[in-house]
Amino acid sequence: xxxxxFTPLMVCLLLIGxxxxxxxxxxxxxxxxxxxGQADFSRLMMVGDDYMAGFADEGWSRPKQMQSVSNLLAGxxxxxxxxxxxxxxxxxxxxxxxxxNWQLQGVSYDTCGFFGAQLQWSxxxxxxxxxxxxxxxxxxxxxxxxxxxxxxxxxxIYFPYEGxxxxxxxxxxxxTIMEKMQTSVQEVDPSFVLLWLGMQDVMEYCWSGxxxxxxxxxxxxxxxxxxxxxxxxxDFRNKYKALVETLFAGxxxxxxxxxxxxxxxxxxxxxxxxxxxxxxxxxxxxxxxxDACQGMHLVWIESDSNGDGVMDAVVAKKGDLVLLxxxxxxxxxxxxxxxxxxxxxxxxxxHHVLELKEKSAYDKALxxxxxxxxxxxxxxxxxxxxxxxxxxxxxxxxxSFEGLRxxxxxxxxxxxxxxxxxxxxxxxAMLSNEIIDALNVFYAANIPKVDIRNYSGIVYP
Amino acid sequence: xLRVITTFFLVLLTNCxxxxxxxxKNGQGAKEMGIGAESASSALGASSLFYxxxxxxFLGGTQLNLSFHAIDQQLRLRHRSGEVNEVGVGLxxxxxxxxxxxxxxxxxxxxxxxxxxxYNPHQADLDYGDDWVGRYLVQRFRLWTRYYxxxxxxxxxxxxxxxxxxxxxxxxxESKWALPITTxxxxxxxxxxGVKGNGNGFGFNLGCYMEPLDHFVIxxxxxxxxxxxxxxxxxxxxxxxxxxITAVYDTVEFNSLIRIxxxxxxxxxxxxxxxxxxxxxxxxxxxxFSISRTGWEQLEDWRFDFTEGLPNxxxxxxxxxxxxxxxxxxxxxxxxxNAVPLKRGWGLLLRGGVQRINSPAxxxxxxxxxxxxxxxxxxxxxxxxxxxxLSIDLSANYAxxxxxxxxxxxxxxxxxxxxxxxxxxxxxxxxL
Numbered sequence: 001x002x003x004x005x006f007t008p009l010m011v012c013l014l015l016i017g018x019x020x021x022x023x024x025x026x027x028x029x030x031x032x033x034x035x036x037g038q039a040d041f042s043r044l045m046m047v048g049d050d051y052m053a054g055f056a057d058e059g060w061s062r063p064k065q066m067q068s069v070s071n072l073l074a075g076x077x078x079x080x081x082x083x084x085x086x087x088x089x090x091x092x093x094x095x096x097x098x099x100x101n102w103q104l105q106g107v108s109y110d111t112c113g114f115f116g117a118q119l120q121w122s123x124x125x126x127x128x129x130x131x132x133x134x135x136x137x138x139x140x141x142x143x144x145x146x147x148x149x150x151x152x153x154x155x156x157i158y159f160p161y162e163g164x165x166x167x168x169x170x171x172x173x174x175x176t177i178m179e180k181m182q183t184s185v186q187e188v189d190p191s192f193v194l195l196w197l198g199m200q201d202v203m204e205y206c207w208s209g210x211x212x213x214x215x216x217x218x219x220x221x222x223x224x225x226x227x228x229x230x231x232x233x234x235d236f237r238n239k240y241k242a243l244v245e246t247l248f249a250g251x252x253x254x255x256x257x258x259x260x261x262x263x264x265x266x267x268x269x270x271x272x273x274x275x276x277x278x279x280x281x282x283x284x285x286x287x288x289x290x291d292a293c294q295g296m297h298l299v300w301i302e303s304d305s306n307g308d309g310v311m312d313a314v315v316a317k318k319g320d321l322v323l324l325x326x327x328x329x330x331x332x333x334x335x336x337x338x339x340x341x342x343x344x345x346x347x348x349x350x351h352h353v354l355e356l357k358e359k360s361a362y363d364k365a366l367x368x369x370x371x372x373x374x375x376x377x378x379x380x381x382x383x384x385x386x387x388x389x390x391x392x393x394x395x396x397x398x399x400s401f402e403g404l405r406x407x408x409x410x411x412x413x414x415x416x417x418x419x420x421x422x423x424x425x426x427x428x429a430m431l432s433n434e435i436i437d438a439l440n441v442f443y444a445a446n447i448p449k450v451d452i453r454n455y456s457g458i459v460y461p
Numbered sequence: 462x463l464r465v466i467t468t469f470f471l472v473l474l475t476n477c478x479x480x481x482x483x484x485x486k487n488g489q490g491a492k493e494m495g496i497g498a499e500s501a502s503s504a505l506g507a508s509s510l511f512y513x514x515x516x517x518x519f520l521g522g523t524q525l526n527l528s529f530h531a532i533d534q535q536l537r538l539r540h541r542s543g544e545v546n547e548v549g550v551g552l553x554x555x556x557x558x559x560x561x562x563x564x565x566x567x568x569x570x571x572x573x574x575x576x577x578x579x580y581n582p583h584q585a586d587l588d589y590g591d592d593w594v595g596r597y598l599v600q601r602f603r604l605w606t607r608y609y610x611x612x613x614x615x616x617x618x619x620x621x622x623x624x625x626x627x628x629x630x631x632x633x634x635e636s637k638w639a640l641p642i643t644t645x646x647x648x649x650x651x652x653x654x655g656v657k658g659n660g661n662g663f664g665f666n667l668g669c670y671m672e673p674l675d676h677f678v679i680x681x682x683x684x685x686x687x688x689x690x691x692x693x694x695x696x697x698x699x700x701x702x703x704x705x706i707t708a709v710y711d712t713v714e715f716n717s718l719i720r721i722x723x724x725x726x727x728x729x730x731x732x733x734x735x736x737x738x739x740x741x742x743x744x745x746x747x748x749x750f751s752i753s754r755t756g757w758e759q760l761e762d763w764r765f766d767f768t769e770g771l772p773n774x775x776x777x778x779x780x781x782x783x784x785x786x787x788x789x790x791x792x793x794x795x796x797x798x799n800a801v802p803l804k805r806g807w808g809l810l811l812r813g814g815v816q817r818i819n820s821p822a823x824x825x826x827x828x829x830x831x832x833x834x835x836x837x838x839x840x841x842x843x844x845x846x847x848x849x850x851l852s853i854d855l856s857a858n859y860a861x862x863x864x865x866x867x868x869x870x871x872x873x874x875x876x877x878x879x880x881x882x883x884x885x886x887x888x889x890x891x892x893l
Binding site: 024025026027028105106107108109115398399400401402403404405409411412414426448449451453454455456457458459460461 | 535536537539541542545592594595596597598641642643644645648649702703705706708709769770771772773774775862864871872873874877878879880881
């Protein structure tokens with residue numbers, strides 16, 4: 001009798017076992033092969049400033065240049081169009097030390113829980129620009145600190161990094177970058193152009209606290225320092241229009257224009273106010289400094305409050321931004337024992353604060369710049385990549401790449417470098433992917449994305 | 462008999478996987494697993510303390526049950542880049558020990574049964590690897606629970622029984638994420654942040670067992686949600702970071718509420734034999750249909766709160782923004798056939814069933830800590846009675862997953878995944 005159920009039982013269980021041994025879950029083969037879609041990336045040209053050039057943490061090095069937004073993007077496009085691999089940069093020679101840059105020495109929380117980052121300037125080569133190679137046809141016209149306002153100027157007017165860089169590929173001091181670009185466009189005849197310029201036309205003004213001496217942060221006594229204002233609306237409109245017409249001459253050339261983010265949402269401008277200040281509405285919305293565990297103090301700043309050109313010491317108000325460059329200095333006593341920024345006798349220098357009235361001028365300039373870029377994209381039937389919105393989402397903590405959440409927090413936000421303005425290399429990869437997303441949609445393409453795992457974020461000691 | 466058991470374990474040792482719905486591993490009672498579990502209307506023995514404590518009020522004598530289930534889930538995930546990750550899923554073991562006794566006495570006391578159950582209905586053990594593309598979302602996740610359930614059931618009249626169990630739960634969680642930290646200009650260097658902690662909490666298991674018509678039983682069971690509180694000092698933070706920032710992590714602690722979902726089940730069973738016949742209820746032939754809802758939605762609020770903001774992590778690791786989870790439904794159809802009645806000196810019950818489990822992850826989302834696909838399950842089992850007081854219970858369940866596409870917009874993370882599972886179980890039941 002037992003035989004009557006043993007045999008079917010064993011067969012049943014063995015069948016279950018066979019199911020088990022073949023239970024690897026299947027995944028359908030639905031991969032869409034990489035493709036350019038309706039775009040032609042065979043001959044590339046890119047024009048930009050710091051982000052596209054790989055200028056980061058106020059310094060310049062070959063690794064950062066070769067992992068800039070433009071080069072990462074070109075690398076991905078080269079997977080689709082082999083000709084795109086010949087993307088020639090004005091590059092530092094391999095193995096040559098760069099210009100020096102800020103490096104992170106450590107992070108800490110004080111006893112009141114305030115986050116702080118300790119930085120150190122790493123010296124580079126004084127004559128780094130002599131090792132820049134500008135041979136062959138140039139495809140990457142991305143120049144550190146490049147303003148649209150400078151495109152038709154000779155290098156003499158340029159800023160230190162900008163001028164040193166441009167000198168290498170202009171070859172002559174009487175040539176403008178616009179003229180050089182016209183030549184290169186004729187040589188390359190690019191099938192696709194990516195243009196991301198305009199940020200520096202507002203950035204340098206804000207960075208210097210509203211048109212003060214432009215600082216080379218590693219040396220505040222640099223003799224090349226000079227005041228800078230915002231690029232005027234008419235100058236930006238005329239020069240950007242001329243640039244677009246130069247790059248997109250003819251009707252068949254494809255391309256994308258990238259607009260300008262609100263730079264004041266970057267940690268260089270937000271870190272100090274978000275962390276160390278509070279409003280005192282009882283004293284006319286005055287800004288108060290949280291003095292690590294030692295109470296609150298009014299913040300005193302230099303300001304031409306009467307508009308007569310005379311600098312007075314006034315209390316910082318709501319909307320005034322204390323810049324990152326002042327973070328390690330505020331509260332430090334001078335020889336008389338007066339603490340910096342906390343006493344009318346020793347107010348924060350004008351270049352350490354972006355005042356509300358200066359912000360208003362910036363806001364107006366930024367609006368104009370993005371209107372000009374948007375109109376140019378429409379006029380030339382080009383893709384407009386909306387980095388302004390992307391950076392807004394970044395500031396709001398709504399951005400993630402492969403699950404890595406990024407935001408505009410200083411150092412801990414996983415996006416901006418220690419200068420509080422330039423992206424880390426990993427963030428360059430993220431920006432490249434953001435551009436790729438836009439290209440994929442606009443051109444019905446399938447450009448592979450950059451693997452962000454392979455690129456460094458903030459570098460810790 | 463030896464040949465049966467030997468064959469069973471040979472099957473177990475082959476490459477097999479087990480029934481898994483989220484972190485809920487239905488491995489409670491080899492008898493119930495034979496028909497597809499969730500049998501609030503099927504009184505199959507002491508393991509009814511889990512599925513519907515009220516059902517024990519209709520069962521006779523003192524009964525004990527021990528059961529063990531091996532759960533082998535296979536999970537494959539393909540990122541949009543084409544990278545395929547064969548996720549390491551630990552071989553899970555679900556166990557349960559159940560017992561109840563009938564009180565002696567007339568009137569009310571004789572209708573009362575007291576029971577006690579220990580089981581582990583929720584567990585997860587996932588290892589995605591340190592370098593996989595979703596490393597910032599999760600690298601490793603473990604969850605373990607143990608429920609202690611003293612129970613009482615009362616047969617109100619010939620057609621209605623009620624049951625209530627108070628649940629004390631212990632458990633813990635371990636999770637690990639990659640940190641985007643480097644010490645050089647190369648890519649990530651496998652620095653990570655992990656948390657591990659234990660907690661405890663209370664819940665309850667409530668049931669009603671009704672026979673509104675002869676042959677026809679309706680069972681309703683509700684197992685409440687449980688929250689295990691892991692508070693400052695209960696857990697540890699494991700930071701694998703460069704020495705230059707280790708100090709930042711030294712003083713940080715975390716809080717978390719481990720959220721175990723609630724389950725409500727309604728079952729309908731038709732018995733082919735009269736309940737009043739001398740065949741014990743647990744051995745009668747029946748067909749049963751059940752539907753259940755599991756409250757996964759509360760997992761959306763599961764998070765780890767750090768007492769200070771951590772470098773590159775922030776002050777919170779939460780699942781809400783990507784794991785948009787909904788409550789899910791399971792329907793099942795199963796039955797039992799009294800193939801060899803005990804009057805022959807030994808007995809044999811055969812069981813089978815099918816189930817359909819809908820994923821709690823809505824379209825385009827994924828719960829990486831508990832990845833689920835829509836599943837169709839085939840269940841089978843038997844109980845062999847060498848004597849009327851003893852049965853050896855065997856079960857097997859095969860869950861076939863349907864591939865899902867995920868595209869979590871916020872996390873900017875997309876791909877496809879699929880999962881299969883095989884569960885095999887063995888139990889022993891004693892009736893005194």
